[in-house]
Every structure is written in C-alpha cells, then in structure tokens.
Amino acid sequence: MTEVDQHQQPMMHALERAKQAITMAKEARWSLEQAQIVADPGILRRAHDRLQEAEREVADATKQLEHHDTESHHQQIAQTMTQLRAAAQDIDIATQAYTTPKQIR
Numbered sequence: 001m002t003e004v005d006q007h008q009q010p011m012m013h014a015l016e017r018a019k020q021a022i023t024m025a026k027e028a029r030w031s032l033e034q035a036q037i038v039a040d041p042g043i044l045r046r047a048h049d050r051l052q053e054a055e056r057e058v059a060d061a062t063k064q065l066e067h068h069d070t071e072s073h074h075q076q077i078a079q080t081m082t083q084l085r086a087a088a089q090d091i092d093i094a095t096q097a098y099t100t101p102k103q104i105r
Helices: 003-038 041-066 071-099
Strands: none
Touching: 003 041, 003 071, 041 071
C-alpha cells in the first residue's frame, strides 16, 4: 500500500460511514412512516428509537467528514455533506411528525 493510499484511508472510511448514515436515516424514516400506518405503540417506539440512532449516526458522520475535508477531496466531501444535511432534515421532519396514538379503551 502506498503512502498516499494510507493517507486517504481515514477520509475514505469517513465517506463510507457517511453513506451508511444516509442509508440508515432513509430506512429509519421509512420504518417510522410504516409504524405510523400500523399505529402500534411498541412498533412506533422502536421505529422512533431507530430514527434517533440514525440522527446520532448522521451527526457523527458529519463531524467526521468535516474533520477530513481537504482541498483534494473537497468536491466529493461537499456532495456527501449535502446528502447528510438532507438526511438530517428528513429526520427532523419525521421526528416532528412522530406521535404516539392514543389507546382506544
């Protein structure tokens, strides 16, 4: 492995982690939407927990990418950062829409 490859490994890892966080956010939002359709409080709670975990992953991935932002990879990182911001906004929207259904007795 060359010195350049070793130097790029942390940045490539950060990009991969960001892509995983974006996917996790999309899946968590879809999961919450499906849980709201079913209206089962247990499923809703788990979906909301999954959404919160995705929110943490997106925030961590954002910080990690900001740390690795260099001129040589700025365009690629900027594009991924835009996708991370969109994922964070999606999570915010889904969190605001999250409501636990009232039990009918």
